Amino acid sequence: MAKIKTSFFCQNCGAQSPKWQGKCPSCGQWNTFVEEIIQKEEPSRGQWKSTASPSKKVSKPQKISEIRYEEQSRITTGDAELDRVLGGGLVAGSLILIGGEPGIGKSTLLLQIALMLSKLKVLYVSGEESENQIKMRAERMRFQSDQCFVLSETNTQQVFQQVEILQPDLLIIDSIQTMHSQYVESAAGSVSQVRECTAEVMKFAKETGTPVFLIGHITKDGAIAGPKVLEHMVDTVLQFEGDRHLSYRILRTSKNRFGSTNELGIYEMQAEGLKQVLNPSEILMTQREELLNGVAIGAMLEGNRPLLIEIQSLVSPATYGTPQRSSTGHDAKRLNMLLAVLEKRGGMRLGQQDVFLNIAGGLRVDDPGLDLAVCASLLSSYEDTPIPSHICFAGEVGLGGEIRAVNRVESRISEAAKLGFKQIMVSKYAIKGLDTGKFAIEVKPLGKLEEMYKGIF
Secondary structure, three states, rough: OOOOOOEEEEOOOOOEOOOOOOOOOOOEEOOOOEEEEEEOOOOOOOOOOOOOOOOOOOOHHHHHHHOOOOOOOOEOOOHHHHHHHHHOEEEOOOEEEEEEEOOHHHHHHHHHHHHHHHOOOOEEEEEOOHHHHHHHHHHHHOOOOEEEEEOOOOEEHHHHHHHHHHHHOOOEEEEEEEEEEEOOOOOOHHHHHHHHHHHHHHHHHHHHHEEEEEEEEHHHHHHHHOOOHHHHOOOEEEEOOOOOOOOOEEEEEEEEEOOOOOEEEEEEEOOOOEOOOOOHHHHHHOOOOOOOOEEEEEEEEOHHHHHEEEEEEEEEOOOOOOOOOEEOOOOOHHHHHHHHHHHHHHOOOOOOOOEEEEOOOOOOOOOHHHHHHHHHHHHHHHHHOOOOOEEEOOOEOOOOOOOOOOHHHHHHHHHHHOOOOOOOEOOOOOOOOOOHHHHHEEEEEEOEEHHHHHHHH
């Protein structure tokens, strides 16, 4: 009888150790090492066996100039938001991982995609729900498809047997943490099982050219559960974000081998499923019946998509001694920098003021082009004077109080004009060589913060 080999794995980062350790030397977490049974994989045993050619292909080095490359057409999912985030659609043989909090809508989104692709044969494998539960969810959606097949199974060998019989055009696995391979003697969701199951799925996707969606659980810190190698193995990593108590969801790309990593998709959760939000600027700006001080509209970019968002601030005298500095959805260090610029260059006495900053809609932003809007919002609250509702801002603020140029200012101006704004304040260095007369909006160039202050207040 062969001796059973075991090893210890960190359940947080996937680090391996021959003996138990209290503190992981890689990630620094305590009490995360768990003993797992490992077994060396035999070369002759393949979890996914390709039937195309029984003989093993011998790889030889080739000159990069001699490699023949053919542009592959992408598969459009019918969901404009998902296609944008993926870079234009699904690539054949791609492995896509979607992570998010429980109840955020990951399973709903992928079941909706499976029903929308009525011309493709889709296999939806669920290790968390029965066929009846999936049918109940599908009944709420307005899509119907005769090419969507459902399988409730957690054994990867059984899944691949059905895949070989059905030969689907798209495979969806919900979730990778519930899958287990019979060749690894550890519990489902462990580091060894997640790594082994992902390797089997990746081998299937690359050999057959079938795109695969994987749903991944997350830890309490918001990272994908399992070893970090999971994110390295897949082609695309999508993060499904948002407050599950609110209706809006945000789909972000943190890794994409076939497109940009700065794209953003916005959905609204409804009773019949996830609805695409094609014009998110309208929902990110609160509909106000009257002008309020401390509110400014800024034009930002998320990937290739221009967005207009509402920035709210509250500046009031500190009543508890030490002034508070709080920001929601905005970088706190950048807020402190802008407050220092306003105090030093603008002469505002903000040292004994509580400052609260909020990005409406629950969005997290890091575009420096919002600096001018943040300063305008802070000044509006400090002066207790509202900003006219027809003005928006796009500009970066430097330490000298100068307004710096931002990238793709033309897209920001066009988005503001489309939403009915009459004036946009930008840096004078951003519009050099730009014909501002072609826009249905007044473009006001600025060089210093003082010019913005005089133009509004």
